[in-house]
Amino acid sequence: xxxxxxxxxxxxxxxxxxxxxxxxxxxxxxxxxxxxxxxxxxxxxxxxxxxxxxxxxxxxxxxxxxxxxxxxxxxxxxxxxxxxxxxxxxxxxxxxxxxxxxxxxxxxxxxxxxxxxxxxxxxxxxxxxxxxxxxxxxxxxxxxxxxxxxxxxxxxxxxxxxxxxxxxxxxxxxxxxxxxxxxxxxxxxxxxxxxxxxxxxxxxxxxxxxxxxxxxxxxx
Numbered sequence: 001x002x003x004x005x006x007x008x009x010x011x012x013x014x015x016x017x018x019x020x021x022x023x024x025x026x027x028x029x030x031x032x033x034x035x036x037x038x039x040x041x042x043x044x045x046x047x048x049x050x051x052x053x054x055x056x057x058x059x060x061x062x063x064x065x066x067x068x069x070x071x072x073x074x075x076x077x078x079x080x081x082x083x084x085x086x087x088x089x090x091x092x093x094x095x096x097x098x099x100x101x102x103x104x105x106x107x108x109x110x111x112x113x114x115x116x117x118x119x120x121x122x123x124x125x126x127x128x129x130x131x132x133x134x135x136x137x138x139x140x141x142x143x144x145x146x147x148x149x150x151x152x153x154x155x156x157x158x159x160x161x162x163x164x165x166x167x168x169x170x171x172x173x174x175x176x177x178x179x180x181x182x183x184x185x186x187x188x189x190x191x192x193x194x195x196x197x198x199x200x201x202x203x204x205x206x207x208x209x210x211x212x213x214x215x216x217x218x219x220x
Contacts, residue, residue, distance in 0.1 A: 014046035014047060014048060014213075015046060015047055015048070015049055016044070016045070016046060016047075017045050017046075017047050017206065018049070018159070020159070020161070021047065021159075021161065021202075021203055021206065024161050024200040024202070024203035025045065025203045025206075025207065027197075027200050027203070028197050028200050028203045028204055028207070031196060031197055032196070032197060034178060034179065035178075035204070035207055037178065038178070038207045038208075038210060038211045039207075039210075041211070041214065042210055042211050042213075042214035042215070043214070045206065045207065045210050046210060047206045047209075047210070048156055048209075049156060049157075049159065050156045050157050051157065052124065052125075052127070052128070052153075052157040052158055053124060053157070054084065054085065054086055054113075054114075054117065054124065055079075055084040056153070056156065056157045057113065057124070057139075057145075057149075057153055057157075058075070058078070058084060058089070058110055058113070059071070059072075059075050060149050060152050060153055060156070061106055061109055061110060061113070061144070061145070061149060062074050062075045062078075062102075062106065063152070064106070064146075064148070064149060073101070074100060074101035074102060077099075077100040077101055078097070078100040078101070078102065081096055081099070081100050082096065086113070086114035086115075086117040086118050087114070087118065089110050089111060089113075089114040090111055090114035090115050090118060092111075094107055097110070097111075105144060106144070108143075108144060109142070109143070109144025109145060112142050112143055112144060113142050113144075113145065116141075116142050121141070122138060122139070122141070122142065123138075126138075127139075127154075127158065128158055132154060132160060132162055132163055135150070135154060135158070135160075136150040136151065136154070139153060147165075147167065148165050148167050148168060151163045151164065151165040152165050152168075155202045155205060155206075160202060161199065161200050161201075161202035161203055162198070162199040162200075162201065162202060163201075163202050163205075164190075164191070164194065164201035164202060164204060164205055165205055166187040166190040166191050166194075166201075167187040168205070168209075170208070170209055170212040170216075171190070171205055171208045171209065171212070172184045172185055172186075172187075172190065173212060174208035174209070174211040174212040174215065175190060175193075175208055177211070177215055178208070178211060
C-alpha cells in the first residue's frame with residue numbers, strides 16, 4: 001500500500017449500515033424502544049466499517065483517548081510519511097513517527113504490534129476464525145492494546161455485532177443522555193443494563209456513536 005492510500009481507505013466517511021447491522025438494529029429497538037429515539041432525532045444511522053488488517057488496527061490505536069478527528073489527522077500524517085506495513089513501522093525511526101504526531105506510548109505500541117506480526121506472535125488473518133474472547137486475548141497480548149482497542153477492531157473490522165466497547169467515553173455519554181441519567185454509566189453498569197440486548201450490542205454501540213456525533217454538535 002503506497003503512502004497515503006491507507007488514510008484514504010480509512011478516512012472519516014461514514015457509511016450506511018449493512019443489511020446484517022440493520023436487522024440487528026431492528027432487534028435492539030424491538031427489545032428496547034428507547035433506542036428508536038436515536039434515528040428519530042439524529043437521522044438515519046451511519047457507521048464506520050473498515051477492512052481488517054494492520055492499517056486499521058493502527059488507526060484504532062491512534063484513537064485511544066483521542067477524538068476521532070484528532071486521531072484521523074495523526075493517521076493521515078503517518079500514512080503520508082511511510083507505508084503502513086509492519087515492516088515499515090518496525091523499521092521507522094522514532095523521530096519519523098513522533099513528527100507524525102504519535103505519542104511515545106503509541107510509537108511503542110505500534111512498533112510492538114509490527115514486531116509481533118513479523119515474528120508470527122500475532123496473526124491478524126487468523127482472528128476471524130476465533131471466538132470474541134480468543135480474538136481479544138490474541139490482540140491484548142500486545143502491550144498497549146487494551147480491551148477497548150480489541151473490541152473496536154472486532155466491531156469495525158470483523159463486523160462482530162457481539163462486540164460492545166462499553167468503556168468508550170462517547171458510548172457512555174450517549175447512553176447517559178438517551179436515558180437522562182444523573183451520572184455517566186461505567187463499563188460494568190453498561191454491560192449490566194444492556195445484557196438483554198446480547199448478542200447485538202455492537203448495534204447498540206453504533207447507535208450510541210451515531211447519537212454522540214449528532215448530540216455533540218447540538219448539545220454542550
